[in-house]
Amino acid sequence: MEVATGPMTLRRIQEMLGASCITADPPLDLEALVGCASDLMSNVLAFGRPHAILLTGLTSPQTVRTAEVADCVAVCFAYGRQPPAETIELAEGSGIPLFVTPLTLYAASGRLYELGLPGCPEIE
Amino acid sequence: MNRKETVNELQLLVYELDVESAMTKEVVTVSPDLAMDKLPKILKSNRITGVPVTEDGRLVGIISLEDYVRWAADDGKPSCVGDVMTRKVHTIYSDEPLVSxxxxxxxxACGRLPVLDRTTDTLAGIVTKGDVIESMLGNLEIDYREEGLRTYRTSRFFEDIVxxxxxxxxxYEIRGESISEGGEVASSLKKTLRRLGMHPxxxxxxxxxxxxAEMNVIIYAKAxxxxxxxxxxxxSMVVEDEGPGIPDLxxxxxxxxxxxxxxxxELGFGAGMGLPxxxxxxxxxxxxxxxxxxxTLRVSFHMEEACA
Structure with a gap:
């Protein structure tokens, strides 16, 4: 089955991943252009593209720093993993919305890909 | 924006802001009765290297990882925090200016200062260098917004200077081994370059x-x-460290x-992708x-696009 690929709003991503938002006033109309999934922040810095939604299992503050530096629109933690308070605080400060999905990293990435959100190098 | 002006603004801020506005209010504390062997778990789970010791909200000392190591090396006889802690602690009152x-x-040369409330003399918070920088940057940003300042286009900025x-x-200084601070320099520089209106x-x-580069310094070097x-x-960027050096580049x-x-x-770095x-x-x-x-690492970036 052919699926049209393209940007996806945070609202739709949240809905499709059954995710909860853990930062205040998420800008749900914001669009992610691509998806990026890794627990290795150097990979996100190397292969990520601007306006990506970052899916990861890593909940340390460095995830938020990475999202900030790499121009990600939002971060979604997989495996239902709740980040520590310092991560949330940093995200609130730098305006990066955070979500938590009960899905595994593989399943969350697969679901968004299937719905038409492209991976990073594909939009070049 | 002119660099001298920014410096003046920062200088004013350290006098205008008080410690309370910058400190962390939710502080992990321990009781002097806590058994020493319970300490590592508390430090580890909070990712801290030292913790204030309080009794009825009153600061009675501070216990650090260093104290723990000294205690463990010295036979590690069953003792409680109160017997091992450092009693003489440098503190600051919450109403003092940030510059103090x-x-x-x-x-x-300490990483953190416990903050006391002047009227009750109880522990009100803790303040680190990171807190100070964050609070000042935050306030600078508010100032910019209030003044309605627009970011300059870099080309204009340079044209304006005769x-x-x-x-x-x-x-920017980087402290080695300060893993939790990793990314602070990148975040600050990004804000600054954006403010100068450079190409995204x-x-x-x-x-x-x-x-x-910052993570490399933090992982391998002292400073x-x-x-x-x-x-x-x-x-152009030069990143220098006093680290062990790289035997095989x-x-x-x-x-x-x-x-x-x-x-x-565990923090998502150190997988050998940094220099590449x-x-x-x-x-x-x-x-x-x-x-x-x-x-020493020297890199540069062209700004042709940014100046277009």
Whole structure:
């Protein structure tokens, strides 16, 4: 089955991943252009593209720093993993919305890909 | 924006803001009755290296990882925190200006200062250098917004300055082993470059470079610094450290080669992608390293797009 690929709003991503938002006033109309999934922040810095939604299992503050530096629109933690308070605080400060999905990293990435959100190098 | 003005503004802020506005209010504390062998778990789960000891809200001492190690090395006889802790603690009152916190942190070479409430003399919070920087940057940002200042286009900025050649420079210090602070320099530099109105692509590549370089210093060295200079066409960056040096540069440049400890890998770094990433981001890349002395990294970025 052919699926049209393209940007996806945070609202739709949240809905499709059954995710909860853990930062205040998420800008749900914001669009992610691509998806990026890794627990290795150097990979996100190397292969990520601007306006990506970052899916990861890593909940340390460095995830938020990475999202900030790499121009990600939002971060979604997989495996239902709740980040520590310092991560949330940093995200609130730098305006990066955070979500938590009960899905595994593989399943969350697969679901968004299937719905038409492209991976990073594909939009070049 | 003019650099001198910013400095003046920062100088004013350290006098105007009080410690309370910058401190962390939710502080982990322990009781003097806590058994010493319970301490590592508390430090580890909160990712801290020292914790204030309180009794009925009153600060009675401070206990650090160093105290723990000393105790453990000295037979580790069953004792409680109260017997081992440091009783003489440098503190600050919450209503003192931030500048006092800065000078005290500097003078006593300590990473954090417990903050006391002057009227009740109880522990009100804790303040670190990171808190001070964050609070000042936050306030600067508010000022900018209130004044309705627009970011300059870099080209205009340089055109406005009458000189034969103009160069702006920024410097940042990196503390080695301060893993939780990793990314602070990248975040600050990114804000600054954005404010100067640079092209988002150049800003992103410069920020990624600094982030990776910063993590390298934190992982391997005791201390380091980043110097960024900007002229009309280039951003140049020098990252120096007093680290162990790199014995084999070719090996260090190979994607996936790493000697980083597990604690760093848990934070999503140290997988041997740092230097290759930097090389990919920058337009010029030079690295020099002397074993036992340190490493110097020089990179640059062209701003043609940003000036268009």
């Amino acid at each position: 916190a800065v000078s005290r942190l500097e003078r006593f 000189s034969d050649s103009t160069e702006l420079s920024f410097a 692509d150049v800003v992103r590549r410069a920020a990624i470079t600094v982030y990776e 380091g610094r980043v110097r960024v200079s900007i002229d009309q066409h280039h951003i 070719e090996q260090a440049m190979a994607p996936g080669f790493s000697t980083a400890p597990e604690s760093v890998r 990433n930097i090389k990919q981001c920058a337009e010029s890349f030079e690295i020099e390293s002397v074993v036992g002395e340190g490493t």
